[in-house]
Structures are given as C-alpha cells and as structure tokens.
Amino acid sequence: GENVEQHPSTLSVQEGDSAVIKCTYSDSASNYFPWYKQELGKRPQLIIDIRSNVGEKKDQRIAVTLNKTAKHFSLHITETQPEDSAVYFCAATSSGAQKLVFGQGTRLTINP
Amino acid sequence: DADVTQTPRNRITKTGKRIMLECSQTKGHDRMYWYRQDPGLGLRLIYYSFDVKDINKGEISDGYSVSRQAQAKFSLSLESAIPNQTALYFCATSEIGTGSRINEQFFGPGTRLTVL
Numbered sequence: 001g002e003n004v005e006q007h008p009s010t011l012s013v014q015e016g017d018s019a020v021i022k023c024t025y026s027d028s029a030s031n032y033f034p035w036y037k038q039e040l041g042k043r044p045q046l047i048i049d050i051r052s053n054v055g056e057k058k059d060q061r062i063a064v065t066l067n068k069t070a071k072h073f074s075l076h077i078t079e080t081q082p083e084d085s086a087v088y089f090c091a092a093t094s095s096g097a098q099k100l101v102f103g104q105g106t107r108l109t110i111n112p
Numbered sequence: 113d114a115d116v117t118q119t120p121r122n123r124i125t126k127t128g129k130r131i132m133l134e135c136s137q138t139k140g141h142d143r144m145y146w147y148r149q150d151p152g153l154g155l156r157l158i159y160y161s162f163d164v165k166d167i168n169k170g171e172i173s174d175g176y177s178v179s180r181q182a183q184a185k186f187s188l189s190l191e192s193a194i195p196n197q198t199a200l201y202f203c204a205t206s207e208i209g210t211g212s213r214i215n216e217q218f219f220g221p222g223t224r225l226t227v228l
Binding site: 001006009032034042043044045046049051089091093098099100101102103104105 | 143145147152153154155156157160162170171202209213214216217219220221222
C-alpha cells in the first residue's frame with residue numbers, strides 16, 4: 001500500500017523567512033496530494049492541494065510543487081508570519097481506493 | 113454553517129470498558145472516515161464508509177468497529193478499550209468525486225480519549 005514520509009518533523013524559522021516541508025510517496029498511481037494545517041487544539045484544515053496533472057500550484061504565500069518522476073512533493077511558505085505556526089500534514093491517495101495516507105506531520109514554529 | 117460534530121469531546125475510561133464515539137455531519141456528504149492521531153505518527157485511518165451500506169477497514173482497524181446509522185451519522189466503537197488506544201480521534205467527511213477524483217476532507221473537532 002501507499003507509504004508517505006514527511007520531513008522534517010520539526011522546523012523553526014524566523015518571521016519573514018521561507019519554510020519548506022517535503023514529502024515522498026511510494027505509489028506511482030497516487031494522483032491527489034493535499035496539505036492540511038492543524039493549529040494547536042484545532043482540527044486539521046485543508047490549505048492547498050495539487051493533482052497529478054499539475055506540477056505547481058500557488059495560493060498567495062503558499063505553494064505546492066509535485067515531482068511525479070521522483071515521487072515527492074513539497075509545501076513552500078514564503079514571508080512567514082506568527083499565525084503560520086502549526087502542525088502541517090501532507091497526504092497522498094492510495095491506489096485503487098478513495099482514501100488518503102497521511103505523513104507524520106511537521107511542527108512549524110515561526111520565531112518573532 | 114454546515115459542519116462536522118463529534119461527541120464526546122473528551123472521555124476518560126478504564127481498561128476493558130466499551131466506548132462509543134459519535135460523529136454527525138450536516139454537510140450532506142456521502143463519505144465518512146475515522147482517523148486516529150498520535151504524536152509523531154500523523155493521522156491513521158481506522159475505518160471509512162462511502163454510503164450507508166458500505167463499510168471498509170483502514171490501516172489500523174483491529175480493536176475497533178463502526179456503524180453507519182444514516183448518511184449523516186458514523187459511530188466508532190471500542191469493544192474493550194486498552195491503554196494503547198489512548199489518542200485523539202477525528203471524524204472526517206468528503207463529497208463524492210467524479211470518476212476517480214478524491215475531494216477535500218472536512219474534519220470534526222476531535223475526541224480526546226484516555227484509557228486508564
């Protein structure tokens with residue numbers, strides 16, 4: 001089945017700098033790659049997603065890139081702000097089924 | 113606003129007790145999921161259901177069972193709770209995607225379960 005690995009597990013950056021979180025997946029048939037943000041004590045919420053027919057997608061300060069050949073995708077956050085501090089999860093679809101496999105999560109801390 | 117709700121929000125129980133966690137949604141979605149969250153392990157799928165007559169095991173279904181009572185209700189049961197089932201449990205819903213497309217999952221607020 002699908003296996004998703006996410007790195008790093010923790011990331012600390014200065015406010016205003018960029019943050020990058022990377023995920024690799026094992027199933028070449030995976031075709032949907034969402035990113036979820038979970039603030040402390042809150043539920044996970046989708047912040048951006050990308051499908052396999054697209055290499056990059058951007059939404060204001062957030063972007064996701066996908067390399068299908070290498071089977072990895074990344075979340076890029078530019079001009080980080082304190083409210084970006086949260087746990088971020090990547091996910092990928094498992095082959096032949098309408099379900100997601102999540103990465104282990106990255107705790108991002110933005111230092112003022 | 114349409115939402116996903118979970119009850120209870122917190123529960124402390126003892127080893128061997130039967131526990132039911134409930135999930136309700138007003139989003140009108142057909143698909144419902146139960147996940148477990150543990151530190152450093154991300155979100156792991158326990159069970160999922162694509163309609164009232166469809167129940168599927170996820171990657172960690174042992175020790176759990178589910179019931180889809182209606183389109184809007186999906187319950188998770190621990191028949192005999194054990195301490196390593198202490199975790200944060202999330203219910204999620206999603207719309208049916210066209211063809212093989214999977215759509216955004218909307219999560220409930222979570223239930224924190226402690227088994228002593």
